[in-house]
Amino acid sequence: MAGIREIDKALFPIKNISSVIQLFKNQLEDACEPDLALLSIVAGAVENSLTCRSNAGLQVCEPVEPTSLPVLEFHTIETLYSKFHTIMKSAVEPNKGFKSYATRELVKKVSDVVWNSLTRSYYKDRAHLQSLYSYLTGSKLDCFGVAFAVVAGCQTLGYTDVHLALSEDHAWVVFGERGTETAEVTWHGKGNEDKRGQEIGKGVSARSWLYVNNRPVICTRHMEVAALVSAINPSLNATHDAFEVALLQQELLWLLYDLGHLKKYPMAIGNLGDLEEIAPKEGRTPCNVLFEEAISSARTYYNNQHVYPYTYQGGYFYRNKMYKEAFESWANASDVIRLYNYSRDDEEIYKEFLEIANELIPHIMKVESSGFSANTILKKPECFANLLRFYDGICQWEEGSATPVLHIGWAKPLVNTISKFDAEVRAQVDIVCGKPEDDTNKRANGGYYNNNNNYEKENGTNETDILTSLGSKALKDDQSTSNFHPSIEALTA
């Protein structure tokens, strides 16, 4: 790595958000390739100065320009930058003249350098542990931060073929002549032995949501900048964000969006949508459209195997009391998860579906049956159909999985919700087999159907019965007229 360029050095000392934006702009537009170490150190330093206990108090009381920042001296950044360079170079052979491709041993070695320099034990899920600033000043990184540091380390050593691979809850690297070699470089979850150095499994784990059925986001250098920007964490504490950090993150995401580097990165578009919902920018794409763009990106580039684009959108509809639309987003999320097998590594998405099924939907039912909603969803068959599709996807997710998903705790909210729809509304839901020719949700006779096509998991399905596993047997003859899970279909009888 050449080191910090004069054009970037000239921006220091950094006193406001627009200087940070300019630095990223310089790096993204005219650097031969953006310098991940420099940008991560700067972003981390800004985040740290505005969110960490030490001096956060100072900012709150002083009346400051909304875009002013605590002064960031060049010397601070340069010291950390050369520290990172030295750590990497002293442990690993640099790639002189950028001639060769990385090897598995090289990647593992860089991962070991990062791994062995971390503080022995610390709370891994804490905020603000994602950047090289955290690594170089506190020797602490979170799971994503370790993977990012490995990629930045390889860049510093001249291995430009090493790139970040991202699923919805894990990160690893790709490398080699065709960029098709894969390697674990960080840990995942709690109490799991790390698999660092191993290639990404093709076996059982490949069918778990954690590896998104081998459809991860494979980053370019510019998308790695988008990942570090997405990982900026504006939280001051459990209830407040540092608004300058959120503003910086939003501006940087718009810069990356305008340069086209978010096209293949659904979660980054979703993050931008969340920020736009809170503080909409004049003349910018509205948040609801951004959530749609994230969904179409996942459908276009990742074979619709990602869940989060639908839960970003569902969360938006829910917060804005658009409950009919929320049911559709959540049913679409469920259509994604149904094709996976649930594994112990999938806790994060399990918690997501649990919260939707056992907190958000029951809350909607309570509000809607309070009798004050004129246009209640309880009279809408398409809402009932989408709810069934939502629950059915979770049932199918469980089928064929070594680990059960459902337990009695799911039963009460589920039955409670279904029973809020009157018989004549339920009767309008027409459960049909396979994918109908026309893709609308509405049948000529006003009926509705679940527009499921025939879902088959690669490994076939063995019937686990939701009501059985919830403690009451749903008897179903085997001529069921639909491909809902038998017990979900039982609920429509």
Ligand SMILES: CC1(C)CN=C(N2CCN(c3ncnc4sc(CC(F)F)cc34)CC2)S1
């Ligand atoms: C609909 C939601 C619950 C709202 N936020 C969600 N996020 C999902 C995770 N987020 C992310 N945003 C950008 N990039 C990445 S890469 C990654 C996996 C990690 F191990 F590297 C996670 C993630 C951001 C926040 S999903």
